[in-house]
Amino acid sequence: MYLPRPTRWRSFASAHYRPFQAIAIGQAFTASYASDALFVPLLLRLGAPAALVVVVGATPVGGAALQAFAPQILRRLNGDLRGVTLGLALAEVRGFVLALIVAGVAGGTVGQVQGMALISLTVAIGQTAGVLSASNITLWTAVVLPDAERRLVGPRMGALTMALSTVLLLPAGFVLDAGTRAIGLWAYVGFYIVGGLASTLTPLAVARLPHPGRVLVARESAEAADAPPGFRRFRDASVVASFGQGLLPALSLYALSVLGMSAGFSVALSGVGAAGALAGSLAAGSFLFGGSSSRVLRASFLVRAVAAVCCAAAIPANALAPALLLLGAALFNGGGNAGALATNERLYRLVPTPARVHYQSRFVGATAGAAGAGAALCAAVLALVPPVAWAAYSALYAGSAISRTVATLQTEVSPSWSSPTVSTTEASVPGNSARQ
DSSP states (O other): OOSOOHHHHHHHTSGGGHHHHHHHHHHHHHHHHSSHHHHHHHHHHTTOOHHHHHHHHHHHHHHGGGGGGHHHHHHHTTTOHHHHHHHHHGGGGTHHHHHHHHHHHHHTSSOHHHHHHHHHHHHHHHHHHHHHHHHHHHHHHHHHSOHHHHHHHHHHHHHHHHHHHHHHHHHHHHHHHHHHHHHTTHHHHHHHHHHHHHHTHHHHHHTTSOOOOOOOOOOOOTTTTSOOTTHHHHHHHHHHHHHHHHHOOOHHHHHHHTSOOOHHHHHHHHHHHHHHHHHHHHHHHHHTTTBOHHHHHHHHHHHHHHHHHHHHTOOTTOTTHHHHHHHHHHHHHHHHHHHHHHHHHHHHHHSOGGGHHHHHHHHHHHHHHHHHHHHHHHHHHHHHSOTTOHHHHHHHHHHHHHHHHHHHHHOOOOSSSBOOSSOTTTTTSTTOOOOO
8 A cells, every 4th residue: 555656756757846856866966976975985084083074974963953043034034935945055066165175185285184174164064054955945845835745745856866876876986996096086076076067956946946935934922832732742752863863973984984994885885875765765755645654753763773783783893894884874774764754744744834834943953953962972972082992983873772762662653554534632733634
């Protein structure tokens, strides 16, 4: 009943959804060639400490807490959600900036320390804007599309992005290893230029999305400040899980710093993660058309707890350590993508349409803040231990597993995997779809 259906893919492939398709393709190139997959091995090659890599990689997650100010920003801009999202989408072409910086380092006009600082700043600001852009695009689709279309478009955009990322990243690992041996840092420049060129699809396509009009956000009264039934427990479980997300050192960082793997392996690790994300997106996207979003969310927490255990077991003395990291990457990303879809669906089922801007901003602000706190702890731990201290990484992975397990137990779920037509706890919320 919940297997991926070709008819839904044929519907998504129609010309009506062409801008959404182009956004997904552009985001795939940004995620593959202008994000973590490349900047982690690049910064380590330039001599960056592990703690700096963690901070740079986690800044976008914590920076997403700025979404909490979305209602105030929209009020100040007279509800111009389109203008805000278009501005943020320009960060998707940051590959050009990174190419220029790395070319300067490779050509000797920019020192390694200065290059490291400029790359870190570009990644931190660019990816933060990218995360906020993606969040706003999701909100935009929730405003302009009926719920049935939103459930069609969102998961398939994610699946298309992950499918293309898998195709882009898996061979890129071999190309990067061969390229760095032959031409050094210029290999990174080539990847960044390709990523920048293809990523221009995203802002161009965002400009072609159906206009949401003025998304005016009223100030909440004391009565309206009461959260819909189930929202607080849903948010609290997600906050606990997000703290565990922040605790995670990048798998590529561990592979390079502790296991001594190549930069190509770290890129391939991202490719395997993208393949896992594709599987999670396809499975959850089809199920959520009529299934329980709360149960999918709880299952995703459990899958990510298992992934963290796999990574904690990938100690240098274990001959299967590289394989366990690959398995962990697939499970983390598969569970993460399924969890992201279930989170959005759960949020929009709990909250009536007129209140979606308020509650999405509250939710993203709380979870991003928790992830940022976890990342700060992770960076502090890695700053205090030697770069090759595998026990510190294992402890952080174990802490993430514990956090996801607690979130699994905290998550309130519907009575069955099939959502009821009417929920007694949600029927009182006007405009709610009443599905859990």
